Amino acid sequence: MSEKLLAVRDLSVSFATEGGLLSAVDRVCLDLAAGEVLAIVGESGAGKSVTAQTIIGLTRSPNARIEGSVRLHGAELLDASEADLQKVRGKQIAMVFQDPMTSLNPVYRVGDQIVEAIRAHREGMGNAEARGLAVEMLSAVGIPEPQRRVDDYPHQFSGGMRQRVMIAMALESSVLIADEPTTALDVTIQAQILDLLGRLNRERGLATILIAHDLGVVARIADRVLVMYAGRVVEEGTLDEIFYDPQHPYTWGLLGSLTRLDRPRPHRLPQIPGTPPSLLSLPRGCAFRPRCPHAFGRCTEPPGLEARLPDVPGHRDRCWLSPEQKRELRQVEGRIGLEEPAA
Amino acid sequence: MGRFAVRRLLGMLLVLFAISIIVFLIFNVIPSSDPASRIAGKNATPQLVASIERTWGFDDPLPAQYWTMMKLIFTGELISYSSQLNVDEQIWKGIPATFSLCIGAAAIWMFFGILFGYLSAVKAGRLTDRALTILTLVGISVPVFWLASVLLYYLTFKVQLFPSGGYVPLTENPLDWAYHLILPWTTLAVLFIGFYSRVLRSNMLDAMNEDYVRTARAKGLSERQVRMRHVLRNSLIPIVTLFGLDFGAVVGGGAILIESIFNLNGVGQYAADAISNLDLPPIMAVTLFGAFFVVLFSTLVDIAYAYLDPRIRLEAASR
Numbered sequence: 264m265s266e267k268l269l270a271v272r273d274l275s276v277s278f279a280t281e282g283g284l285l286s287a288v289d290r291v292c293l294d295l296a297a298g299e300v301l302a303i304v305g306e307s308g309a310g311k312s313v314t315a316q317t318i319i320g321l322t323r324s325p326n327a328r329i330e331g332s333v334r335l336h337g338a339e340l341l342d343a344s345e346a347d348l349q350k351v352r353g354k355q356i357a358m359v360f361q362d363p364m365t366s367l368n369p370v371y372r373v374g375d376q377i378v379e380a381i382r383a384h385r386e387g388m389g390n391a392e393a394r395g396l397a398v399e400m401l402s403a404v405g406i407p408e409p410q411r412r413v414d415d416y417p418h419q420f421s422g423g424m425r426q427r428v429m430i431a432m433a434l435e436s437s438v439l440i441a442d443e444p445t446t447a448l449d450v451t452i453q454a455q456i457l458d459l460l461g462r463l464n465r466e467r468g469l470a471t472i473l474i475a476h477d478l479g480v481v482a483r484i485a486d487r488v489l490v491m492y493a494g495r496v497v498e499e500g501t502l503d504e505i506f507y508d509p510q511h512p513y514t515w516g517l518l519g520s521l522t523r524l525d526r527p528r529p530h531r532l533p534q535i536p537g538t539p540p541s542l543l544s545l546p547r548g549c550a551f552r553p554r555c556p557h558a559f560g561r562c563t564e565p566p567g568l569e570a571r572l573p574d575v576p577g578h579r580d581r582c583w584l585s586p587e588q589k590r591e592l593r594q595v596e597g598r599i600g601l602e603e604p605a606a
Numbered sequence: 607m608g609r610f611a612v613r614r615l616l617g618m619l620l621v622l623f624a625i626s627i628i629v630f631l632i633f634n635v636i637p638s639s640d641p642a643s644r645i646a647g648k649n650a651t652p653q654l655v656a657s658i659e660r661t662w663g664f665d666d667p668l669p670a671q672y673w674t675m676m677k678l679i680f681t682g683e684l685i686s687y688s689s690q691l692n693v694d695e696q697i698w699k700g701i702p703a704t705f706s707l708c709i710g711a712a713a714i715w716m717f718f719g720i721l722f723g724y725l726s727a728v729k730a731g732r733l734t735d736r737a738l739t740i741l742t743l744v745g746i747s748v749p750v751f752w753l754a755s756v757l758l759y760y761l762t763f764k765v766q767l768f769p770s771g772g773y774v775p776l777t778e779n780p781l782d783w784a785y786h787l788i789l790p791w792t793t794l795a796v797l798f799i800g801f802y803s804r805v806l807r808s809n810m811l812d813a814m815n816e817d818y819v820r821t822a823r824a825k826g827l828s829e830r831q832v833r834m835r836h837v838l839r840n841s842l843i844p845i846v847t848l849f850g851l852d853f854g855a856v857v858g859g860g861a862i863l864i865e866s867i868f869n870l871n872g873v874g875q876y877a878a879d880a881i882s883n884l885d886l887p888p889i890m891a892v893t894l895f896g897a898f899f900v901v902l903f904s905t906l907v908d909i910a911y912a913y914l915d916p917r918i919r920l921e922a923a924s925r
Contacts, residue, residue, distance in 0.1 A: 345829070349828055352824055353825040353827075357825075360821065365816065365818065366817045366818055366821045367818055368821075368840065369840075379835070383827050416916040418916070432825065
């Protein structure tokens with residue numbers, strides 16, 4: 264857990280749109296150590312997917328402005344040539360996407376699509392050999408009868424099995440970015456896919472960035488958690504720190520909206536009031552201010568991402584409230600949550 | 607597959623039957639289409655007309671006349687009313703020219719249609735795309751007879767680069783065959799090149815936003831591999847459908863105008879002559895000939911479709 268595989272520094276991504284410059288990601292920093300699972304959590308539009316796709320250069324386009332630094336094993340990726348990036352994609356960093364139903368090409372056999380990924384990075388490997396490897400990969404991700412299934416088409420697989428195929432394609436890499444890999448799946452299958460990711464992480468040391476909009480999903484396997492809001496990291500810490508000592512009101516809101524089976528159920532599942540701000544014109548100061556019941560005068564100044572608790576340098580957040588205030592304010596009906604404004 | 611074939615065969619018979627009935631009825635309600643007085647010629651006596659009616663069976667009830675005609679077509683004994691020549695033989699004679707024209711033009715239009723569509727999609731929004739867009743829209747809008755006349759005027763009359771028409775059999779002299787067909791091929795292909803490249807361009811632009819294309823990029827494939835194997839491959843499926851239907855239609859009489867202008871003596875020109883003479887037997891035979899190819903190629907398209915898109919199964923489609 265020491266060596267940094269991937270280091271992202273001050274990554275900003277903005278897109279020129281008809282409505283003006285849209286700031287999708289704002290100075291995001293993250294580190295991924297070998298063998299680690301880092302979760303990025305936030306609502307839709309928080310910039311999670313853009314961050315992930317920018318890391319492997321999939322957001323490059325004439326109307327995207329990308330700044331900062333992404334280093335993989337010390338080598339800069341942001342200004343790497345397209346040809347160099349191709350060598351990184353699928354070989355060092357692989358990506359699994361949200362919707363397994365559309366992420367595989369419907370007209371090719373599943374095995375051929377895995378073979379394509381293998382052979383893209385292994386010049387001189389024959390088709391038969393790559394196919395053997397594909398069968399091994401399918402078996403590694405828990406697909407029964409891989410010798411037979413390798414010749415099936417994607418439509419002959421269920422959603423969960425297709426997601427396993429996508430993960431199988433990633434087994435060649437040392438870093439896996441899983442962009443909401445379970446969102447399109449039903450709950451029991453979600454758990455299976457998460458367990459698979461956890462197992463691959465433990466057994467193969469596959470470093471993983473797990474993107475989710477649900478803290479419940481990441482609780483299963485994450486080591487560290489990054490909470491994003493409106494393109495910025497608002498809180499970062501270990502899984503335990505985020506779950507048991509959350510510092511940012513947005514994190515409280517996310518935690519408060521989880522259903523927990525070990526506690527009495529509230530009458531109505533709490534939700535965070537309001538909607539995320541437009542990325543074209545962010546509010547002054549803290550981006551969460553308009554939705555935050557605890558906002559006060561100072562919140563119009565932008566808070567930095569800083570360690571605000573003594574003795575816990577890795578736990579950082581962007582909230583001006585004092586740790587004592589936070590400890591008190593986040594208690595809602597005996598559990599952590601975001602107080603709902605009086606109606 | 608067997609079930610599919612039987613279904614399609616029955617469907618084809620039904621289509622041919624319906625078309626033959628319609629053609630027959632239309633012909634019989636057209637004024638001045640009475641074949642007896644046409645055969646008898648100008649200034650014929652009523653007695654002559656009546657005797658022709660009797661010998662050719664024109665005074666029989668319509669269903670009986672229809673039945674006789676169908677029997678003659680499929681036994682190869684149908685005789686034209688105006689030229690007294692065997693209709694089936696005339697069609698057989700026209701087939702080499704018609705097929706040469708259609709197959710050659712189809713190869714040209716598929717090649718350039720796909721090439722232009724691909725370039726247009728890859729360079730979307732840039733100069734190449736705009737130039738190709740204008741070019742293909744002109745190609746779609748230009749009337750065939752106008753284009754043919756312009757080509758003939760400049761390239762055969764003014765510059766004398768190409769022959770003005772006529773058909774040289776492939777077996778006689780392959781070079782001369784192609785030389786005589788270049789202008790007709792071009793004229794026929796232009797419309798389809800324009801049409802196909804527009805369709806392919808928009809298909810490819812749609813496909814580029816598909817998740818599986820993003821997956822292909824994330825695998826580390828080169829942009830070229832992504833485009834050829836994933837974008838183009840999937841975008842060609844609708845093009846194959848179009849091609850099957852268009853090719854069937856072109857073989858089945860869509861090239862009438864071009865065959866007449868370039869004097870190719872194919873099935874199309876035979877049909878054109880028959881129509882101008884209101885000569886029912888060849889019209890009927892050529893129409894059925896055309897319908898046969900349209901149905902045949904739409905069946906081939908369905909088979910190709912199941913091969914190109916594994917989600918489609920013929921058995922399910924024919925149920």
